[in-house]
């Protein structure tokens with residue numbers, strides 16, 4: 001039993017050694033790493049979610065999940081908070097519910113912070129607060145080429161939500177509604193006389209959203225600083241992390257981090273090599 005698990009770990013290390021070299025699997029499908037950096041449990045929701053565990057799952061604080069999305073997947077990912085699901089995955093959440101199911105087949109109930117993706121030769125992605133805010137999110141592309149900026153938040157808008165927009169539960173702000181949702185005017189909703197990028201401008205409220213999440217959609221025509229394009233990338237989606245915090249994930253048995261890719265992956269190559277060597281030495285001394 002023990003020998004078996006040791007030889008399994010052993011072969012994983014050998015494999016990781018081999019994969020440091022020129023042998024690389026061609027990437028078509030994309031790896032999404034979803035991380036819960038919050039101090040509370042989050043129930044991520046994904047539509048369409050066939051390749052994402054049926055569209056929903058639970059992540060306790062500090063947990064993460066690695067999922068492979070089909071090459072041409074387009075959809076959205078958001079977080080749900082304060083959920084209560086029974087053994088059959090039936091129940092509701094304080095924020096972000098998609099009906100009464102753990103596995104989402106429909107959009108979430110606003111307000112909810114959304115990460116939106118259109119994958120292709122060139123990926124488009126953004127974080128949107130147009131339907132309000134419930135949980136801080138950051139979308140970090142890894143080892144991509146192009147305008148691969150980090151989309152999302154630096155702050156938790158729940159702490160800074162004007163009271164006229166706030167959604168409360170037991171006296172605590174659990175989400176922040178959009179001004180369009182609350183006041184339903186043409187100005188806030190960018191329609192009628194305000195129906196276009198040249199006539200719909202940031203408002204007092206959208207500026208508060210933008211402050212918390214500088215690279216996200218704070219109102220409908222917030223495009224220039226909100227939508228990003230990137231080629232050949234994987235994504236790390238973190239809840240309750242800031243944009244500046246590095247996010248790391250394993251890909252093809254390599255630890256890859258957002259940020260200064262070049263040096264990190266080089267260092268990491270050596271790091272894995274050293275680890276594997278140490279492991280071999282340890283093995284030797286055991287037998």
Ligand SMILES: *[C@@H]1O[C@H](CO)[C@@H](O)[C@H](O)[C@H]1NC(C)=O
Nearest residue numbers: 084085086087088089090091
């Ligand atoms: C879950 O589903 C099973 C089978 O359909 C049913 O017998 C059970 O009562 C359900 N549990 C709850 C809590 O609804």
Ligand SMILES: *[C@@H]1O[C@H](CO)[C@@H](O)[C@H](O)[C@H]1NC(C)=O
Nearest residue numbers: 147149223224225226227228
């Ligand atoms: C990349 O995105 C940023 C932020 O949206 C933008 O300011 C910049 O002009 C873009 N650069 C290119 C080359 O598209």
